[in-house]
Amino acid sequence: MDTEAQHTERGSSSEPITGDGEGSRSARSPRPSWPRRLLRRPGTGALAAACVVFLFLLSTFVVQPFLIPSGSMEPTLRVGDRVLVNKLAYRFGAEPRREDMVVFDGTGSFVDEAPRGNPVTGLLRAAGAALGLSEPAETDFVKRVVGVGGDRVVCCDGRGRLSVNGTPVDEPYLMPGDAPSNAPFDVVVPRGTLWVMGDHRSRSSDSRDHLGSPGGGMVPVGKVIGRVDWIGWPFGRWTSFDPSGAFADVPEPGAAHG
Structure with missing residues (x-):
C-alpha cells in the first residue's frame, strides 16, 4: 500500500484553497x-x-513595592501582602510620626550587619525586592512608630495600656487578644531615633527585643526607607491607611517633661 501517496492525497484534499490556488499558510x-x-x-x-x-x-x-514576609504586623498587614512604600513621605524635612508604619534598614539596630553572600545573587534578589517580586533583604523591617525623639514610652499602666509622655494610648490596630506588651519597659527615645513595634505584639520582634543591643532598640530616622501608605496586592485587600487618632492626645515631649 502506498501510504505516502495516501498522505499526499489526504493532505491536498483537506487543505483549504485560497484565491490564488495555494494552500493556507x-x-x-x-x-x-x-x-x-x-x-x-x-x-x-x-x-x-x-x-x-x-x-x-x-x-x-518614589514608590517601592514591598512583600510582607511575616505575621508581625497582623491584622493590618498579612503574609504575602504587597504594600506600596512612599519614599517621598520623609523627604524635604518631614519626619516619621507616631502611628506611621515604616519600612527601615535595621542594620545597627535590629541586626549587627548585612549578611554576606554571592554578589550576583544579592543583586538579583535586590532587583526582585525592588519590584516587589521577592522577599525583602534580611535587614529590612516593617513596624509601627510608637515613640519619636524625646518621647517617654512606658508599658504598661494599671489597665494594661501603653502610655506615651504620660498619656495612655488605646491602640485599635493591635491583633485582637494581644496585650500592648507582655514585657514591661520604660524608655526615653533619643532625638533622631524611633521606638517601633509590630501590631501582632506577641509575634513581633521589635524595639523591645533589642533593648540590650548597641542601639538600644532605637531606629535612626536616617535608616527609614519610607512610609507604608497602601496595600497594592492582592486586589481584594487594596486599601490606603489613615491615622486612627490613637496618639492625638499625646503631648509633645517638652510639655510632658517640663
Missing part, C-alpha cells in the same frame, strides 16, 4: 503567538527595557 505553519509577534516588532525590545528602567527608578526614588 496557517495550515502548514501556525502563526506565532501574540507575545512572539509583539516581540518581533521593531523597537519592542528597547521599549521593554525602557519600561523596566522606569519601574526600577520609580521603585528606587
